[in-house]
Amino acid sequence: MNANEERTLAHTPDPATAAFLAHRNLLFTVAYEMLGSAADAEDVLQETWLRWSGVDLAVVRDQRAYLVRVTTREALIRLRTLSRRKESYVGPWLPEPLLTTPDVAADVELAESVSLAMLLVLETLAPTERAVFVLREVFDLPYGEIADAVGKTSAAVRQIAHRARAHVAARRPRGSVSSAESRAAIAAFHRAVETGDPRGLLDLLAPDVVFLGDGGGRARAALAPVVGVDAVADLLRGSLPRIGATMTVTSAQVNGHPAVVLYRGDGIDTVFALRVDHGLITGVYAVRNPEKLARAVHETVLRR
The missing domain is CATH 1.10.1740.10 (RNA polymerase sigma factor, region 2, helix turn helix motif)
Structure with missing residues (x-):
């Protein structure tokens, strides 16, 4: 609509x-x-x-x-x-990034649930498990209402919820991240994109950091995950553009978290989101597929 x-x-x-x-x-x-x-x-x-x-x-x-x-x-x-x-799909698939309103970041539980990192975790659930997890853990719906929604008994939904919680807990971000750590990570990444030089970012990249690029066959992007600090640093060193007259970079709230947005002319070229664990960047998510960037030009209101 x-x-x-x-x-x-x-x-x-x-x-x-x-x-x-x-x-x-x-x-x-x-x-x-x-x-x-x-x-x-x-x-x-x-x-x-x-x-x-x-x-x-x-x-x-x-x-x-x-x-x-x-x-x-x-x-x-x-x-x-x-x-x-x-x-x-051509290459890694990433969720569609949303430019979100400040109140989403203020709701910590909602912000975590819509982060690109968490949405990728939810991708590993079966469809009914995902529905049950979202309705119970994010929206706190009673088991009876969830059972009506997914066509299961309340007892079955309780078992599915237990299984989904365990699955997500094993894969969700590994430690709480302070706002200061998150700001430091995004600021360092912002500088790296702005200068085209990732050297100032190296101390914040986890040894097992993963880079996922989503071009969907419509924009240039890595066709497979890039793993490890050296490999990710090399990728960034070779792919980050030099900011000039036709390119600008800014910070924004994307899916309830700080992110970096790269503009080429009047349009969005790339949205960079980060996963941060224990103060280190463990995931770099670069969305370049133009079909997924249309929504990032204006704020989306999310509610629980």
Whole structure:
């Protein structure tokens, strides 16, 4: 649903429209966390609206729960389609980066759940596990509501949630990171991009740092993960551009965390996000696929 459609709906003061718009940011966040793609999340919301607009509101006891249930089911359908699409994707697949509002960073749990690092962890879950984890751990929905959304019993959902939590705990960022450490890492990376020289970054790169570049076959990017401080430093040394008249670099809040955005002319060339563990950069994520950068030109509102 685009901005014009929202404005049209907003001028139609019927109860179904009002309820949908009241929960829209929440529904988008649910879909995005399940899919890692804003474009696909928007398609899910369109399908949710089409189903919601035909519902008899008199029989809906809890509108929020009903809308979340429909969104989850539509996202599960889309997730399976997206999984097949990724099989033929050129190079590493990274989530679509979002320029986020300051309140997302202020909500620590929400910011962690939508970080590129966490979304990559969620990619390792099976579709139903991902849905259960997101609805329980991020949105704190009761097991009964989750069971209705994923078509399982409450007992089965509890088992799935336990399994998903263990899976995510083994793969999520390994230690808490202070805001000062995060700022130091992003500042060093910003300088490296600005100067084209990664030497000032070397002390902050973990020995097992991983670089993932997502060009999707539409922009130049490493076609496989690059692992290790020396290999990543060499890659950065050879690929970071010299900032000149046609290129600029800035810092921004992306998915609730500081990131570096490289502009070429009037358009975004690359969004760089970092994973930081115990003060060291363990992951560098460079999104260059132009299809994934359109949403990063304006802020996206996320809600729990």
